[in-house]
Amino acid sequence: KQEVTQIPAALSVPEGENLVLNCSFTDSAIYNLQWFRQDPGKGLTSLLLIQSSQREQTSGRLNASLDKSSGRSTLYIAASQPGDSATYLCAVRYTGGFKTIFGAGTRLFVKA
C-alpha cells in the first residue's frame, strides 16, 4: 500500500531556529515529490517540487532533499520566522496511476 508519513505531527520552535521536517514513503517508484504549505482556512501553496531524478531543490530559506532508496524526504527551513507558522504537507506522486498521496502534515509554530 502506498503511504506517506510525516514526522513530527506538530513542532513549536523559537524564531531564528533552523528546523527539519521529515517525510517518508513506502514505495520508491515515485514520479516526483512536492512540499506544500497550508495556512489555516486556506488552500495549498506549492513550495518545492523534487523530480524523481533529483536529490534536492532549494528556494530561499527552504531546502528539500529526496532519497528514494530509503524512502525519505526532508524539508529544511533556515532561520525560521513567525510567518513560517503553517502546516507543511508532503505529497508523493507515484508512477503507475500517477496518483498523488499526501502525508497528514506537520503543524509548525514559530514563536516570536
Place this chain on the structure above:
Amino acid sequence: DTAVSQTPKYLVTQMGNDKSIKCEQNLGHDTMYWYKQDSKKFLKIMFSYNNKELIINETVPNRFSPKSPDKAHLNLHINSLELGDSAVYFCASSQYRSHSGANVLTFGAGSRLTVL
C-alpha cells in the same frame, strides 16, 4: 491571473440536498483532480480526469459524481448530502506527464461544505 478557481468558497446546506462545486483552471493543464480534506486536515484524492477522461476514481460513494466538460473544467456534484460529507473540497490541476517529472500540482482555494 493564471490559477485554479473554484466556486462557491462556502456552502451550507441541509442533509438530503443536492449541490455542485465548480472548478476551472487556466494553466493549460490536461489533468484535474478533486481532493477532500476532512476535519483532521487529511487530504485524500477522490477523482482525477485527464483530457475529460476519468483516470482515478477512489472509493467514493456514488452520490459523488464528477463531470469534466472540457480539460479546463471539472465539476463535482453531490446527491443526497449527508453529515459526513462536511469537509473542504479542493480542486487541483497538473500536466499528466512530462519527461522530467516537473509537473507541479496546483490547488484551488477550496470549497468548505457544511451539511446541517
